[in-house]
Amino acid sequence: MRDVKKIGAGLLSAVAISMAVAGCGSPSQLTQSTKAGQIGNASTTQKQIKVALIPKEIGIPYFTGADQGAQLVANRLHISLTYNGPTTASASDQVSMINSYVAQGYNVIAVSANDPTSLAPALKAAMQRGVKVITWDSDVIPSARQYFVDQATAEGIGSTLVEITANHFKGQKNVQVGILSSTPTNPNQNSWIAVMKKVIASKYPNLHIVTIQYDQEQPDVGLTAAENMIKAYPNMKAIISPDSVGVPAAAEAVEKLGLKGKIYVTGLADPIQMKQYVNDGTVQQFVLWNVPELGELTMYVARALADGTMPTSGEFKAGGLGTFKVQDHTVLLGNPTVFTKASTDKANY
Amino acid sequence: MEMIVFSAVAPGFLNFENLMSSTNNFMAVGVMALSMTFVIITGGIDLSVGSMMSLCGVSMGLFWQHGLNIWIAAILALVLGALLGFINGQIIVRTGIQPLIATLATLFIYGSLAMVLAGQGDGSIYGFPQSYLFLGTGSLFRIMPVQLLVFSFLALVFGFVLQRTNYGRRVYFIGNNEAAALYSGVRVQHVKTYTYVISGCMSGVAAVLMGSYFASVRGDMGLNYELTVITACLVGGVNVFGGSGTIFGVVVGAFILGMLQQGLNMLNVSSVEQSIVTGLILIAAVGIQQMSGLFSRRTRRIKKDRMSDLGLVSTGRE
């Protein structure tokens, strides 16, 4: 074909450019390693280990909070920490990252899984090559990891959300509740919603869920969805959103439609993003766990696992952080916290 | 060259085993890029490949869950893919609406159907038998990944069809001058429809590979794949207005993109910077192709413009 030459030139140039850019890429690697290299505490009785902390998605305050916690203790534990994740919550991007961390000789990989099963083959391959595997925040199937650092059980989260809503509507009959979730395939969301349904059915027959809508992790989609559900279900009294995009979106919708105080909004959200809504009274209470501590605990588990001192059950003493329950290879951070105005003002993540 | 640089800066990149197994990450994209080449050469485009992949994958999972042998389920997924592609093709040739829009619509429809079928539960189907999982993660003699083998085979077949058969020649003919092809007796609608059928079928193949690689299928497994696949074709030198492009180029294009991601991962370049790099490479690759082919292109453009003055062809903007 007459275009062969042209194509060849194009390809060559593509290769050349990718090289040039890869060249530019290396400085950022340098800064990263110097950052990690500041460990210099003379008393290095412990071997330095490389740990990769992979969130579901970068750019979410929740995961940034966990990273902050992890950075806090990484130096002290002689961990050189790399925090990187996909830009959209994609399982396949996580797989290619896991593979490259294995190839780079990382000692421990700690991942918040976008999917319980898709990551399993890659994680199993990593374990076969001697890499220690931890999941945090969102688990995979148990055979594909050694430990799961659990922020709170699905039961704890689901029932706390329902309980604070039920307490607010104590004594009222037939309270319509709408749910604003993130995406239809998010396993955490679905397991929490399942628990919420179960708790409502068994303990709070006065509540019932009329609709489940999705914000697709976009504020404008969430806002529109919340407004639409308020209009489509005029008798709806409460919106519960187990998603950190959904809660502020629902609060914003309630304010826009002038229904502050008429519709009760709660859910799982980061304190820093809820400050304005808690201060102006649209949201009274919401639920979360201590996110930086989740990151810290993950680092302690990584260290203990690399040293081979991690108990399979019983109690795990994580330095200054405290003692945590271990059961079935799962380390439990504790119960979720209900945030009110006072505790929201104090939190900085 | 790319490889040399990466292996120099990131030790471990050139570890042979790593290199071979890293191809597993982008074989699905590669397979879909092969068939996308046909579509784009005829002057079309298929935005629905990712959604078709999700729908085929989920259907395969459901067939298997309802007691079918996994391999039969996989073949049914390919058939389903071909059917979905056939629908795309028929919409395009019968109604004459633009491929970009037709497949944008089916992107939404197929994707939505995949989500509905996958169900609300935890949304994924898994637990496939070991023999099937070997397809996605296994390798022959410990070095040759099965996925790469499948891809190589398909690439040879597609290359042969495109360069050596009548069908391939007609694909180029239509892309270069649809009106002339029509007047010289090429069954344009037929040939075009087939390109979409093949595209659907390959989305099915990609779904089977991905399902095996991830040991599970999900309703959103193909989300956002369409632009990556198209990028692989364009970096590989396929002209977005049709008429030119080779399978060899596309294979190289797919490897450049795949290896680039892998290499940047190894350098711990964050996924954000990777996205910027990918965009720049796409523009630069096509820009340089354009400049090196400026002369031959200019003569051709005059011909084409004259044609469109006569109202004979309706191609994209030159």
Add this chain to the structure above:
Amino acid sequence: MTVMLLVLMITSPSFLAPSNLINVLLNTVTIGILALGECAVIITKGIDLSVGSTMGLVTLAVGTLILSGIPVWVSLAIGLALGLLAGCVNGIMVSLVKLPPIIVTLGTLSVYSGLMYTVTNGQWIQNLPSSLSSIGNFKIWFLPGPVFILLMCLVFMSMFLQRTITGRYVYAVGNNVTAARLAGVQERRIIFIPYAITGVLAAIAGILYLAYNGFATPTTGSDLNLEAIAAAVIGGTNVFGGKGTALGAVLGAILLGIISEALVFFHLPAVWNEAAEGFIILVAVISDSAVTKRAAPKGRVVS
């Protein structure tokens, strides 16, 4: 487009109450403004896949500037300039370097969305001062501010396309580049202008997005790239160039907004939203092309 209006009438009786109509308009402001720019670009036979990302980039840049203490009006001006710049980059590469629009904007799509993270260091934009949200929530008579701005953009775009010489050249270039060139039209300039306008419109949409929604994530707008094109096309803009109106593009956006709202009203599960959207696109475009064919049987020869 006639057909589309009909679909609109049939689906909408339950929302025809004026207050609700205004609400639908409010929810389609961003997509409507983006579709206006997209429409002009498509008329020149181009396409802009990066509108949503341009919008997102401006949203996050403006938010970051405001949060760092720079006065709101200065930040907004910088935002508009940034949008213009992003649009000009697309325009220059398409008109001057003569790269295919789909490739240029596919490339800038990933570049701009990568920059979004860089601008904010991956953080969300939140806790904005109330001076900004007043832009999103003011009212002119009975019209909410953002809707008013959408209408202004619509009037501007219609005037530009229908009443100015440059506007008519845009159609001319889209219809037949050679003829336009022979008639003395400076095609490069004409092809460049719609991309620049699109950049500014995307910036306006981004500012309204931030002011109205009150917070933004680093993926803002990534879902709007294809939607803006869909809206323009549903509204009768022809991807082969030369045909389309600003009003149609906005109506297309409104139709998309109504669909997603209607599904909630009819108590359908939300997973069907996209399927419905896809069907409406097909129905709108197919019926549109059928109507055109009947109206002008001696039109294009091929397929």
